[in-house]
Amino acid sequence: MTQFEYLIILVSILVGLGLxxxxxxxxxxxxxxxxxxxxWLPVTWTVIVLGYVLMAWWVFYILLQAEVWHHPVAFLPVLLSTMALxxxxxxxxxxxxxxxxxxxxVDAEGEKLIDMETFYLSEDHRRWFFGMAATFSFLFFGSANYGQFHAGNIPVEAALLQMLSASLLIxxxxxxxxVTRRRWAHLGLTIYSLGSVTYGLFDVAVALTEVS
Structure with missing residues (x-):
């Protein structure tokens, strides 16, 4: 078993448990x-999360083939981002x-009813769900940009700039x-996030074509 296979198994288990x-x-x-x-908001975010899973799965497939991730300390951000996912x-x-x-x-007939909008806008859900989303995106893009820098594909300035852009945009x-319950903010940023993950999947697909 190669080191790549050893590492990707752990990532696979965590991703599989999440799915x-x-x-x-x-x-x-x-x-x-x-x-x-x-x-529609929690349903759309379920689709976005599936997009994050697909994007992370294929990026890690490319990323973990580099020897830099074979050190336990270097692998830690990848592991933490997978746990956040x-x-x-x-x-x-x-x-x-x-x-x-x-x-x-309770509905008009006295039956228990799950209100998806109330769930989505609740403080506990927003705090944990979007907190994990922010943690995942920060660690994921940080690992990806560090991997590109270590492989010599981009200079350190470009890696830092891409990391800053990912932080601002994602x-x-x-x-x-x-932190906000404002519906207009959730409407706009949900549509924006759906577009972002769609673009990211196409970008990953192009990268996989070049690798193959």
């Missing part, structure tokens, strides 16, 4: 006996079996969404 948690949450919400008042998947959708939470209401919007 399994996300799929389980969606399955529980789609059960016929579950009453859910759907809202797992938690991001776990926090994306509400747990249908939880009791006594703000997003559980990480800061996550922080803003975590």
């Amino acid at each position: 399994a948690d996300l799929a389980k949450s969606m399955r529980n919400l789609l059960l016929p006996e579950m009453s859910v008042q759907w809202h 797992y938690l991001l998947c776990a926090f994306a959708l509400p747990d249908a079996d939880r009791e006594e939470v703000s997003y559980h209401t 990480t800061i919007p996550h922080v803003i969404l975590g």
Whole structure:
């Protein structure tokens, strides 16, 4: 077993656990006996998180082939970003079996109802979900830019500039969404984030074509 295979297995396990948690949450919400008042914002962010998973998976496939990540200290940011991605998947959708939470209401017939908008805008959800999103994006882009610098593809100035740009364009919007309940901000930045992850996936696809 090569060092690359040894490292990618750990990343694969964490990513797989995140996807399994996300799929389980969606399955529980789609059960016929579950009453859910759907809202487009958490559903859109579920799609965005899936985009983050795809982008991270293929970037790590390219990234971890470099020997620099074979040192435990150097690998730590990659491991932490993968753990943040797992938690991001776990926090994306509400747990249908939880009791006594703000997003559980009662409909006109007295049945328990999960209000997706209330869940999404709740302080606890925003704090943890977008906090993990900001943590993931900062560590992910930091690792990617360091990997490019170490491989000699870009000078240190360009790596720092790209890291600053990623923080301003990706990480800061996550922080803003975590601290505000304003619907216009969530509407605009959610659409912006969906466009950003779509662009990122195309960028990764081009990079994979060049590598192959």
